Each structure stands twice: as structure tokens, then as C-alpha cells.
Amino acid sequence: MRGKQEHSSRGQSRRPDRMADLLRQELARLLERDVKDPRIGFATLTSVVLSRDLRTARVYVSILGDEDQKCHSMEGLNAASNFLRYQIAQRLNLRYTPAIEFQLDRSAEVNERLDELLRRTKRSDK
Numbered sequence: 701m702r703g704k705q706e707h708s709s710r711g712q713s714r715r716p717d718r719m720a721d722l723l724r725q726e727l728a729r730l731l732e733r734d735v736k737d738p739r740i741g742f743a744t745l746t747s748v749v750l751s752r753d754l755r756t757a758r759v760y761v762s763i764l765g766d767e768d769q770k771c772h773s774m775e776g777l778n779a780a781s782n783f784l785r786y787q788i789a790q791r792l793n794l795r796y797t798p799a800i801e802f803q804l805d806r807s808a809e810v811n812e813r814l815d816e817l818l819r820r821t822k823r824s825d826k
Contacts, residue, residue: 720748723757723788723798730787731780739776741769746805750798757798760805770804777802 728745742764749758763773781800789797 716750716752716754719754719794720750720757722792723750724748724759726788726791727759727784727800730784734787735776735780735783737776737780739772740780741765741773741776743773743777746807754794755796755798756801758801758803760803762805762808774802774804 724745724747727748731740731743731745744762746760746762748760750756751758761774761777763770765773781802785797785800788794788800
């Protein structure tokens with residue numbers, strides 16, 4: 701009996717990951733093909749994190765450009781969130797369609813800054 705319980709609990713823990721990946725793929729398609737807001741610019745979806753109850757999807761986005769361009773892109777994405785949620789509801793057969801919250805993913809900027817600091821450290825060691 702214990703084996704069945706472990707298996708079912710493991711299966712449930714993977715479901716949010718599978719759903720998050722499916723949402724990321726579908727949102728990327730929608731942004732590429734159906735969202736025509738010129739403010740969005742060059743936005744790449746990096747990941748989606750679902751809440752435990754699967755009712756909220758935090759969508760992390762990497763955006764090329766300066767801070768002003770990033771701000772405008774985030775405004776465009778937030779303005780499109782209800783449209784995107786509606787489209788997700790139409791395309792995916794989910795009991796609840798999660799609310800979409802966009803978050804700017806700054807991990808690429810942080811990595812770039814760390815690389816620069818490492819290069820400087822290596823040059824000063826010589």
C-alpha cells in the first residue's frame with residue numbers, strides 16, 4: 701500500500717511542472733502569432749511557475765533593450781494578460797485557467813554582470 705501512496709504523490713507533484721511547461725509553450729505561440737501590441741518588442745518567456753492550487757501562473761520574461769523598453773514591454777504584456785488567459789482557456793482543456801502574472805526575469809543580466817566581474821578578477825590576477 702505504501703508504494704501506491706508514494707507513486708500517486710509523486711505523480712501529483714509533477715503535474716504542475718507539466719502544466720507550467722504546456723502553458724509556457726502555448727503562451728509563447730500566442731505572443732508570437734496573436735498578440736499585436738507593438739510595446740512588447742523582443743520578449744522571451746523563460747519559465748512559468750504555477751501556484752500550488754494551479755490558479756495563478758507567474759510567467760517570467762526576458763526582454764531585450766534598455767529599462768524604458770523593458771517597462772513598455774511589461775506594460776504591453778500586462779495589458780494582454782486577460783486576452784492570453786481567454787485564449788489559454790479556449791485552447792487547453794483545464795478545470796481552471798490560471799490568472800497570468802508577468803515578472804521580468806533579470807537572471808541573464810545578473811549572469812552577465814557576474815561574468816564581467818570574473819573577467820576583471822582574472823585580469824587583475826595576472
